[in-house]
Amino acid sequence: MSTTRGGRRILGSLSAANGEGVIRVENRFDTTVDDLWSALTDPGRLAHWLGDVEGDLRLGGEFRAHVFLSGWEGTGRVESCEPPRRLGVRMKDADSDYEELTDAVLTADGDHTILVVEQRGMPLALLAAYAAGMQLHVEDLAAYLAGREVRTMQSRWQEVLPAYQELAAGITD
Numbered sequence: 001m002s003t004t005r006g007g008r009r010i011l012g013s014l015s016a017a018n019g020e021g022v023i024r025v026e027n028r029f030d031t032t033v034d035d036l037w038s039a040l041t042d043p044g045r046l047a048h049w050l051g052d053v054e055g056d057l058r059l060g061g062e063f064r065a066h067v068f069l070s071g072w073e074g075t076g077r078v079e080s081c082e083p084p085r086r087l088g089v090r091m092k093d094a095d096s097d098y099e100e101l102t103d104a105v106l107t108a109d110g111d112h113t114i115l116v117v118e119q120r121g122m123p124l125a126l127l128a129a130y131a132a133g134m135q136l137h138v139e140d141l142a143a144y145l146a147g148r149e150v151r152t153m154q155s156r157w158q159e160v161l162p163a164y165q166e167l168a169a170g171i172t173d
Contacts, residue, residue, distance in 0.1 A: 010160065011135045014127055014167045021127035022120045025134050029113045031145050033106050036113045037084030039145060040104060049144035050137060070133055098123065128168040132161040
């Protein structure tokens with residue numbers, strides 16, 4: 001599901017639950033479920049489009065991550081893992097007290113794969129920024145899988161953030 005707001009392609013929708021932000025991003029990839037799963041779970045492939053991930057990426061495993069483009073650093077735990085269909089991780093930013101839960105679901109669609117990522121647990125005041133970041137990561141994943149260069153975050157961030165700020169303006173719990 002993508003929409004256009006102010007000439008910008010938006011992959012996500014926003015809501016709130018229990019006083020915390022919820023982001024849902026969906027995109028269709030020109031690859032198999034197995035290939036997309038590998039790009040989401042193999043540390044060597046993650047390093048090409050997202051960042052460094054070290055640790056145990058099996059169910060119950062704990063890991064550390066550093067996201068290249070945003071500079072985010074933190075720890076995580078694999079909460080659910082149903083290869084190659086569903087991955088759920090709980091992550092904690094190194095500089096904050098809150099945790100967020102990110103759930104990725106992969107569905108075959110002919111020769112393509114639909115990826116739905118839902119992230120919950122961030123403060124409502126940061127919802128637009130998290131959503132813009134999530135979209136950029138999904139776009140970087142698509143670029144990597146297509147063999148294209150991953151874009152710089154700053155220019156693209158400035159393109160998508162206003163649309164997510166507009167979406168977030170009406171979100172209350």
